[in-house]
Amino acid sequence: xxxxxxxxxxxxxxxxxxxxxxxxxxxxxxxxxxxxxxxxxxxxxxxxxxxxxxxxxxxxxxxxxxxxxxxxxxxxxxxxxxxxxxxxxxxxxxxxxxxxxxxxxxxxxxxxxxxxxxxxxxxxxxxxxxxxxxxxxxxxxxxxxxxxxxxxxxxxxxxxxxxxxxxxxxxxxxxxxxxxxxxxxxxxxxxxxxxxxxxxxxxxxxxxxxxxxxxxxxxxxxxxxxxxxxxxxxxxxxxxxxxxxxxxxxxxxxxxxxxxxxxxxxxxxxx
Numbered sequence: 188x189x190x191x192x193x194x195x196x197x198x199x200x201x202x203x204x205x206x207x208x209x210x211x212x213x214x215x216x217x218x219x220x221x222x223x224x225x226x227x228x229x230x231x232x233x234x235x236x237x238x239x240x241x242x243x244x245x246x247x248x249x250x251x252x253x254x255x256x257x258x259x260x261x262x263x264x265x266x267x268x269x270x271x272x273x274x275x276x277x278x279x280x281x282x283x284x285x286x287x288x289x290x291x292x293x294x295x296x297x298x299x300x301x302x303x304x305x306x307x308x309x310x311x312x313x314x315x316x317x318x319x320x321x322x323x324x325x326x327x328x329x330x331x332x333x334x335x336x337x338x339x340x341x342x343x344x345x346x347x348x349x350x351x352x353x354x355x356x357x358x359x360x361x362x363x364x365x366x367x368x369x370x371x372x373x374x375x376x377x378x379x380x381x382x383x384x385x386x387x388x389x390x391x392x393x394x395x396x397x398x399x400x401x402x403x404x405x406x407x408x409x410x411x412x413x414x415x416x417x418x419x420x421x422x423x424x425x426x427x428x429x430x431x432x433x434x435x436x437x438x439x440x441x442x443x444x445x446x447x448x449x450x451x452x453x454x455x456x457x458x
Contacts, residue, residue, distance in 0.1 A: 281318040285311045303336040325354045329361040344368055359389035375406040
């Protein structure tokens with residue numbers, strides 16, 4: 188019995204020793220993982236620090252190009268309650284920057300970099316709004332619309348062209364681009380409306396598209412008929428749903444010319 192108990196004790200001790208070894212191994216692995224996470228965290232912090240430093244350097248370069256903007260940026264970062272009107276000099280600096288950067292965006296557009304050009308126009312729009320530069324707001328919105336159109340974002344392009352025309356309803360470039368976009372979308376009535384406005388505003392530009400007038404008018408007329416028939420169909424469905432309660436429908440009523448330019452309605456039983 189004593190021998191068996193000793194054997195049992197020895198077995199239990201061996202198991203405990205094994206468990207200690209396993210625990211020690213797990214602790215080592217945990218410590219290694221902790222060290223690795225700490226290292227990763229330090230590397231991540233260092234990376235973020237470097238990125239912030241790069242961003243700071245880029246901002247400093249921009250400020251050197253436009254030194255008068257520094258005071259403007261400080262004002263712009265103030266709360267809404269502390270808004271300060273910009274001086275004429277500050278507005279002029281911002282406008283010069285927009286014109287310069289707009290040219291860069293134009294070169295990007297010409298080389299097919301539509302997204303990069305779009306990003307620049309979007310950033311410049313923020314400056315134009317702050318400085319209340321109406322002319323630049325018109326041009327930048329229009330240019331954004333052209334980029335969106337190239338990227339096949341037609342609805343966004345329409346919004347931009349329409350926004351430009353809100354600032355200046357006679358800006359023929361935006362009007363012309365919106366007309367062509369409406370036409371490509373099958374919105375012929377809207378396209379014809381812009382087409383006629385363009386003819387009044389900028390006849391020379393309109394002449395480049397005068398050849399599409401006949402076809403556009405036909406398409407617009409067909410679209411109008413289609414919309415009218417669709418509307419009448421919906422009204423008929425509504426009427427039938429109401430008259431159905433009385434066991435009749437609109438088919439029971441016949442409209443015939445009365446010879447005086449109007450119509451007379453006659454009830455007929457189709458049973």
